[in-house]
Amino acid sequence: MKTVISSPLRDVRASASALAVGAALYGAAVTPAAAWSYKEAAEPYKGTTISILDEVTPLQEIFATIIPQFTEETGIKVNYQLLNHFEVINRGQADMLSGRGEYDAVMAHGVQYGLLLDAGVIEPIDDMMADAALMNPDLDLDDLISPAFESLSKFDGKLYGFLLWNYNMVYWARQDLLGNDAEKAAFEEKYGYPLAPATTLSELYDISEFFTRSAGETLAGETLADDFYGIVLEGINGGTTYAPLWYVFIRNLGGNIFDEAGVPTFDTPEVIEGLKQWSALWKFAPPGQAEYSLIDVPTVMGNGIAAQTIAWSDFVLGIDQPGASALSGSFLYAAPPGTGDGTYSSAGEPSAYVISSASKNPEATFLFFQWAIDKMTQKTFLSGGIGVPIRDSSWDQLITPDNRLAPLYEAMKGSLEGVTAAPKAPRMLEILDVFNRNAQQVGLGQMTPEEGAKAMQAGVSAICNPCFLQ
Amino acid sequence: MTATDTPPAGAASASPPRLAHHRESRWYPYALIAPTMITLTVVALIPFLYMGYISLHEARYGQLRDFIWFQNFATLLADPRFWNSMWVALVFVCIAVPIEFMLGLIGALLLSQKIRFRNVLIPLLFIPSMMAPIIVGLVWKTMLAGSWGFVSYNILENFGILKETSIFASPDLALYGIIFVDIWEWTPFMMLTFFAGMQALPVNPYWAAAVDGANPVQIFFKLTLPMLAPLLFVIGLLRLIDAFKVYDTIFILTNGGPGTATESPSVLGYKYTFDFWNIGQSSALAVVIWLIFFIFCNIFYQVAKKRLNVF
Structure with a gap:
């Protein structure tokens, strides 16, 4: 157990x-x-x-x-x-x-x-x-x-x-898996580049896919008694799911959910691409991801059933402690994946x-x-x-x-280095409600990214346009 | 009359007439109910009227702004999210309450038999209803959380019953998961209330039925059920109202999600109030819910009174 x-x-x-x-x-x-x-x-x-x-x-x-x-x-x-x-x-x-x-x-x-x-x-x-x-x-x-x-x-x-x-949020992964020689060799053979902490969103996807295994398969030389997941992300409606989705996926792909004047821009190609890349990871995540809050994600990492995540660093401090998790000391950390060219946006x-x-x-x-x-x-x-x-x-x-x-x-x-505060929009909590609710449905496959983006744009535009405090 | 038969001075001749005089006063009944009415006016009527007043205003950030007549109501009724929440509540009430009712009645009948360990069982049955709903939510989150919940992991996932999703992460299952938790929490309460009602029924009709050779099924439908009817209706109505307002367990288990699959009117009202700070809109929602219950309860009462003669 x-x-x-x-x-x-x-x-x-x-x-x-x-x-x-x-x-x-x-x-x-x-x-x-x-x-x-x-x-x-x-x-x-x-x-x-x-x-x-x-x-x-x-x-x-x-x-x-x-x-x-x-x-x-x-x-x-x-x-x-x-x-x-x-x-x-x-x-x-x-x-x-x-x-x-x-x-x-x-x-x-x-x-x-x-x-x-x-x-x-x-x-x-x-x-x-x-x-x-x-x-x-x-x-x-x-x-x-x-x-x-x-x-x-x-x-x-x-x-x-x-x-x-x-x-702030950090990239958090299993050092014992990413550093395992057999896994490294298998990863490089499959993807054509060395296994290392993800620095780009495509690397994040590859690592998620690579480490997703079913019970009975081997992981780092041991036979798995249970299913193992390549990634875990926050997915609950009403939580802080928006943080990695917005700042890591959307902004690192060159998009944003507002323009400089505060006009909602949820249905741009960059935002849709961010939603696509984010939701594509859900198939490598534990089945309960849609109910995971900022507390559940570190719990899952501490339980040792997922290979990596993007999580709030202050909650990481609660898991990587002797006695808090059997895996304490077996983790590695990095800034969240960005564009790969050294400039990036991070969630905080x-x-x-x-x-x-x-x-x-x-x-x-x-x-x-x-x-x-x-x-x-x-x-x-x-x-x-x-x-x-x-x-x-x-x-x-x-x-x-x-x-x-x-x-x-x-x-x-x-x-x-890549964290900025949210823009000052008086109805930001309502905006995030629209964002979270629709994003969750995209993650669950109830909506396509295009439909989700369209629903977000319509929902937020009905709340405010422009949205920033003048 | 001897000296010893004479009542003490004033005992019969002064006090009773004075009391009787008070009782005959037209103000006497009002004086008796005054404390209750004053309390209800202060804690219920005035806040309710003020809520109705707010619902007619643009009220954001806790600040009362323009008088806008029924605009909050129009906005609310045009919002698909409101109708979704009403549907969620309807499904919840229509499934949870009848099951709790039936299981409670069956359980009460079983408890009425001379079963072993009844004295131990009865206090134990109080436990779910005595727990704060927030604790109930946390308990079931620990049991059913996807991938790490005790039941999710050991039973649902290990036996391949539910591997691709979890109960509270599935838009198709989450509401039924919440209904299950509600049934777990409230069935024992219904059971114990009905059991207490059964204990208070007169025994003479049962003796007469036994003499007439009635079987247990006939006794239940011809005696127990009719005599319990007033209690069953009152408890059923109260439970129905309470179930419609479900909030705490949803807040802990799903926060209304996935999407809006479990967003009840109370959860929506909380979001209007504390997430969006749209007090005008949340007041309108509260008034609409009150209106629905006012109409429903009146119909319920009239039907029960006239057709079933229970009040």
Whole structure:
């Protein structure tokens, strides 16, 4: 029987001791007298309690352990609440749109910005940045990873927060299979080029086809007791299926779902080709792919029934851990397949805290924002060797010979070079609903790619045209 | 009358008349139901009226905008997705509720017999109905998830019953999978409710039937079923309304997919509200659903009252 992993959320205790060391280093580093300090800046707000709503992933679970450092230093208490992806969107938006102000700040995904800006319920931080008493002069915003930061937080000449969660997707495959001599020889004989991590969409297809085997066939010298699948992708309706489909398949084929003015372009030849190439992979995937969410995909990889995927890197962190999967240590990572010429688009979802217009504590919240992305805080956060960097300077801390996950961070680095935030369309969640629903039907073979593209174009055009915030 | 026969002062001559006076007051019945009516007005009537008010407005992002008369209703009724959701609910209700009803009735009849371990069985039967629907969804996802679900892998795939797809990934099977989960969850509740009703039936008619030589089938159709009819109708109606509103298990298992194969009106309403933030449209949907049930329940009530004499 296969091993079933109930959830990719992992035990973060392993990194707790490293964090303790990091916290000690942090305390030592920020204490020396400086012209500007969080302690001094926070003096007027001492004793204030701010409420922050964030998404629960392994990253936030680690981040939660160092937030007491902020309180200790500034005297500002933080009510830090974690909810799942969909809940943080729904509850956070409900709070901001209703003006209730239960939360001073909410973690907002790129796809939410258009709606929040259009509704006028989030506050720009430019005025506070111009306040010398509040703004850390050494924050070094140029170090924040772009184009993710720029495309996410800037709109109409104003800044609405700092990049904090740099969700991105990586190519994730079985090293023990792609590195197997017999499989390598058989692959090269069949396809005429060496077996290696896919760098193009056609290579992704070939590897998927090659490794799809039935029970009784051999795989890496062993007879399979169960069917084995060449690839697994997210396919659920209403999930984040759009991310790889849009950014990896469609954009790397030269298409996009909007033109520069925000006019829907779902029925272009490039988008249809992207849908074709994406849906062609479904026949190499496990039968339940249409119900797989961003949690199921890493679970399937951890169970060892698929050869490769394109998955959210923060969830990879939950599987490639000793004890989390029997295959831990047997994986390889790379940036998602692109055009093959070195320039590519990658799937990601840069996210940040935004200040609610109903917040009664914007200044204290702004100080927390700065502290969260501060180099020292990020150093502490990443000191356990687990995390997704938001600063270019953080890569050196993670990509080291003694970090077991260094190949994953190399892949993240490559991925983030091609990640941009979703365009600011007020009705983006409705657009993605049309996109996801029809794409799923194309994947299941209920529609041809042409029919799917036509349905998407009609569905989205009925919602908005053009779709971007003006 | 002796001294000991004399009632205590005021016992018979003061209190009862005062009480009787209150009871005769025209306001007395209203005073008794006032707490309930006030509560219902605050928690049900006012929100409902406000919802109706919102449904006549352009309301996005939680902000009430223009008064647009019945435009939200027109948009809703012209949306194929709405009609698909009504079809999903209809199929769901028409299959799940009768099966739950029949299995519940059969189970209740079995429980009424002096079967062994009945005292152990009855508490166990409560478990599915006591679980939060979200937990029910998670339990069955773990059982039926494609390729890694316990039942999917060990039975459906290993025995070649379902290899090319999985229950919740198949547009043809997903709704039936959800119906199966609903039957699993609610049949024990129906069974226990009917069983409790049977326990409360008078025994004299059964003795008379036994004296007359009636067989078990005759006893069931001529005695048990007619005497249980009011309970059966009420429970059936409540279950029907509840099944029409199914949301939680769908949200966990398929989120309305594949495509829109399992998108019930409640799931669609959730998407209108929290994904699209189109509160006007979701209010219109809620009003339409209420209207359907208002008409249906009235017809149901009148039929039950006049033809079956159960109320």
